[in-house]
Amino acid sequence: MATRTLCIKTFGCQMNVYDSARMADVLAPLGYGLTDDPSDADMVILNTCHIREKASEKVFSELGRLRRMREDREARGAGRMILGVAGCVAQAEGDHILDRAPFVDLVLGPQAYHRLPEMVARLSRAGDAQIDTEFPAEPKFDHLPAPGARGPAAFLAIQEGCDRFCTFCVVPYTRGAEYSRPVTDILDEARALVARGTLEITLLGQNVNAYHGAGPDGATWSLGRLIRALADIDGLARLRYTTSHPRDVDDDLIAAHAEVPTLMPFLHLPLQSGADRVLKAMNRGHTLADFRRVVARLRDARPDLALSSDFIVGFPGETDREFQDTLDAVDDIGFIQAYSFKYSARPGTPAAALPAQVPEPVKAERLARLQDLLNAQQVAFNRRCEGLDMDVLLDRIGKHPGQLVGRSPFMQPVHVMAPAPLQGTIQRVRIDQGQPNSLAGRLLPAEDDHPPAERATA
Numbered sequence: 001m002a003t004r005t006l007c008i009k010t011f012g013c014q015m016n017v018y019d020s021a022r023m024a025d026v027l028a029p030l031g032y033g034l035t036d037d038p039s040d041a042d043m044v045i046l047n048t049c050h051i052r053e054k055a056s057e058k059v060f061s062e063l064g065r066l067r068r069m070r071e072d073r074e075a076r077g078a079g080r081m082i083l084g085v086a087g088c089v090a091q092a093e094g095d096h097i098l099d100r101a102p103f104v105d106l107v108l109g110p111q112a113y114h115r116l117p118e119m120v121a122r123l124s125r126a127g128d129a130q131i132d133t134e135f136p137a138e139p140k141f142d143h144l145p146a147p148g149a150r151g152p153a154a155f156l157a158i159q160e161g162c163d164r165f166c167t168f169c170v171v172p173y174t175r176g177a178e179y180s181r182p183v184t185d186i187l188d189e190a191r192a193l194v195a196r197g198t199l200e201i202t203l204l205g206q207n208v209n210a211y212h213g214a215g216p217d218g219a220t221w222s223l224g225r226l227i228r229a230l231a232d233i234d235g236l237a238r239l240r241y242t243t244s245h246p247r248d249v250d251d252d253l254i255a256a257h258a259e260v261p262t263l264m265p266f267l268h269l270p271l272q273s274g275a276d277r278v279l280k281a282m283n284r285g286h287t288l289a290d291f292r293r294v295v296a297r298l299r300d301a302r303p304d305l306a307l308s309s310d311f312i313v314g315f316p317g318e319t320d321r322e323f324q325d326t327l328d329a330v331d332d333i334g335f336i337q338a339y340s341f342k343y344s345a346r347p348g349t350p351a352a353a354l355p356a357q358v359p360e361p362v363k364a365e366r367l368a369r370l371q372d373l374l375n376a377q378q379v380a381f382n383r384r385c386e387g388l389d390m391d392v393l394l395d396r397i398g399k400h401p402g403q404l405v406g407r408s409p410f411m412q413p414v415h416v417m418a419p420a421p422l423q424g425t426i427q428r429v430r431i432d433q434g435q436p437n438s439l440a441g442r443l444l445p446a447e448d449d450h451p452p453a454e455r456a457t458a
């Protein structure tokens with residue numbers, strides 16, 4: 001039973017969401033139960049993101065707020081609040097965090113969270129701040145307990161780190177070299193999740209399709225093979241994976257999209273730029289034509305496949321013409337959703353030292369234009385979904401009484417009026433309305449008396 005409260009605030013990517021859940025698993029045996037309210041928590045951990053400067057800076061403003069909360073709580077006589085900084089800012093900044101925020105108790109990198117109990121014990125004995133930003137020889141995954149209940153849709157990390165070294169990116173430095181978990185560990189974790197009610201699993205990795213884990217047969221398994229094995233788990237209705245690199249989409253993975261019906265027809269595949277010179281300067285290792293070829297093959301395998309992507313505008317040296325190439329590529333390929341960012345120089349990455357940094361107003365103007373186009377594509381896709389019937393995983397309670405919210409096969413949020421016991425189930429839904437960021441629909445009767453699924457395509 002929980003005797004203490006733990007609040008974990010998560011910034012950044014889905015891997016951090018997964019890591020936060022794992023930190024909670026690790027701390028549960030010490031009596032820590034989760035709360036959303038930091039003001040009265042015995043321990044608050046910020047799980048941080050270093051990917052862009054803005055994300056990184058948030059940590060310090062948040063720490064300032066937490067410091068005041070801690071003082072208030074201690075003044076009320078409610079006891080000590082342990083303050084921890086985890087994740088990629090902790091990894092990148094290490095003990096420098098204590099220069100700017102000397103009141104922090106724990107600093108731990110993404111490879112250290114299995115050592116949290118030990119750090120907490122040492123903190124209570126010694127009283128001084130504990131820092132752990134080592135990349136241990138043994139992977140952290142070997143030391144984690146079975147996952148707790150995660151709900152209908154859960155993340156499962158299968159791979160961590162990255163060896164690609166895109167010139168703008170901090171990930172190879174904060175998350176380290178690429179590591180793939182053994183197949184058996186992944187299958188065990190997936191079965192444990194399904195046994196606790198999970199219907200949909202998203203396989204996670206910084207470069208997830210570079211997965212090459214040790215199989216039980218002694219062979220090295222690819223992501224495609226792993227997906228086939230996971231698809232055999234009874235009760236696992238849906239599979240996804242993210243984030244992929246276009247260079248690492250192999251034949252086996254493409255075939256899995258054709259053969260595995262539980263693999264959802266939605267793929268996040270970052271393009272970053274539509275200009276070959278920029279792609280080269282980014283060290284992406286592919287051209288726009290290579291990207292198009294991969295997309296064409298994926299769409300041949302799974303004609304209803306819809307794509308999302310990541311883009312960076314204002315990479316050093318990006319010209320107006322090169323930015324136009326990105327707009328043209330987006331226009332032509334079609335994405336149902338995408339993330340786009342202004343280039344942010346990250347200390348220690350090769351691109352940060354390039355001479356021709358693009359001025360801020362130019363970046364801002366390019367970002368606005370790209371986002372207009374991406375938003376228009378998203379709205380158009382959502383509109384095209386009107387009148388279709390879709391399987392929707394109802395995973396959360398809606399804002400309005402009697403409403404549940406779910407996710408479509410294409411990851412759109414879907415609002416439906418539905419009785420509460422249907423939360424955590426997959427239901428057939430007729431889409432009545434496509435809105436800019438979501439869909440609205442109504443439940444169809446359980447008896448399948450309507451024609452088979454029509455599918456929306458991007």
Ligand code: 5AD
Nearest residue numbers: 168169270310311312341342343344
């Ligand atoms: N500046 C801007 N965007 C970045 N990303 C990664 N590094 C940077 C950076 N330095 C974006 C990429 C990546 C996504 C997770 O974040 O588009 O795919």
Ligand code: SF4
Nearest residue numbers: 162164165166169171
């Ligand atoms: Fe970063 Fe992704 Fe490039 Fe790896 S592949 S360096 S995680 S952008």
